[in-house]
Amino acid sequence: MRKQIRMTEISAEKKYYEEDGKMKTQRFSGLGLILGLILLATASPASAQVRDLFNNTNIDGVSNGPTRGPQFTLNAPARITQIVTYHWNFQRGARPGAIALRNQNGQIFGPFAARGTSGQSGASNVNWVADINVTIPAGSYTVLDSDPATWSNNARSGFRGFAVVRGSLLSQTPSAPADRGSNNPDSCSLLIPAASMPGVAPNLLQQSVSDGIGGPDTDDWYCINVTGPNGSQQSRGLTFVLSGFAGNVQMELRAYDQIRPPFGDTIQPRQLIATAGPQGGTRKSITAGLSPGNYLVRIRWTGAPTSYALTISTPSR
Numbered sequence: 348m349r350k351q352i353r354m355t356e357i358s359a360e361k362k363y364y365e366e367d368g369k370m371k372t373q374r375f376s377g378l379g380l381i382l383g384l385i386l387l388a389t390a391s392p393a394s395a396q397v398r399d400l401f402n403n404t405n406i407d408g409v410s411n412g413p414t415r416g417p418q419f420t421l422n423a424p425a426r427i428t429q430i431v432t433y434h435w436n437f438q439r440g441a442r443p444g445a446i447a448l449r450n451q452n453g454q455i456f457g458p459f460a461a462r463g464t465s466g467q468s469g470a471s472n473v474n475w476v477a478d479i480n481v482t483i484p485a486g487s488y489t490v491l492d493s494d495p496a497t498w499s500n501n502a503r504s505g506f507r508g509f510a511v512v513r514g515s516l517l518s519q520t521p522s523a524p525a526d527r528g529s530n531n532p533d534s535c536s537l538l539i540p541a542a543s544m545p546g547v548a549p550n551l552l553q554q555s556v557s558d559g560i561g562g563p564d565t566d567d568w569y570c571i572n573v574t575g576p577n578g579s580q581q582s583r584g585l586t587f588v589l590s591g592f593a594g595n596v597q598m599e600l601r602a603y604d605q606i607r608p609p610f611g612d613t614i615q616p617r618q619l620i621a622t623a624g625p626q627g628g629t630r631k632s633i634t635a636g637l638s639p640g641n642y643l644v645r646i647r648w649t650g651a652p653t654s655y656a657l658t659i660s661t662p663s664r
């Protein structure tokens with residue numbers, strides 16, 4: 348009967364994994380010096396594009412029980428074809444178990460059953476080799492091993508377990524997302540007027556639109572028609588939130604045409620009222636009290652193509 352193994356890293360001192368539905372633990376052993384040449388004697392898959400995407404092995408003496416798993420970062424999606432971990436274990440090797448990858452969001456790829464191959468001096472099962480064909484997105488990853496007590500490491504590896512991750516990087520050129528916002532303020536995409544949004548109370552309004560920007564599409568424009576509460580000339584408080592994007596995105600609030608507030612100076616067409624961005628962060632917002640009139644929200648882009656969500660809301664009075 349095939350065993351099912353699921354690994355979870357709980358701390359730097361213990362590894363927990365589930366085998367055949369039962370939770371088991373393995374505690375790191377003490378560090379003892381092992382002198383010798385370390386060779387990960389596994390053949391790379393035959394492909395011109397396949398290469399070592401990560402390799403933290405070295406020829407210094409090793410000990411058992413790393414304090415942490417090895418980590419690496421991919422700047423593009425990759426097809427992983429092989430993962431190797433090293434278990435010298437005082438020349439005794441270790442019965443092959445499973446290897447997995449965990450990304451920065453906690454998503455687990457695997458576990459993958461490993462086979463054992465011999466290493467230096469004919470020591471059996473010192474190389475654990477998982478031959479796989481898995482595509483993973485760009486991001487940061489940690490290699491997980493089902494037997495950390497015998498996993499080789501040393502000071503030169505930062506006391507992280509020895510591992511090699513082989514595969515090929517995929518295309519790094521993303522395509523621009525679908526475009527819903529207008530590229531011209533004179534033909535902007537009209538959002539539902541704030542005072543007539545259906546299905547919500549008159550003073551508790553919200554509207555969202557999802558879109559993409561990038562490539563030749565460097566600007567998205569949205570028109571907002573603002574009316575006063577209950578049809579009055581009073582200003583209405585509105586909050587504009589931009590979220591779900593990556594890279595340098597800037598949000599601007601401008602007047603569409605001339606606006607004459609009951610108090611204060613006249614706002615001229617296209618006049619900038621407020622801005623948020625572009626540097627840093629994953630959420631930008633603008634809150635403003637707006638007199639009745641027509642306004643523009645401009646989403647400006649610099650960097651890689653990205654999707655985003657624009658939400659416009661007004662608090663309850």
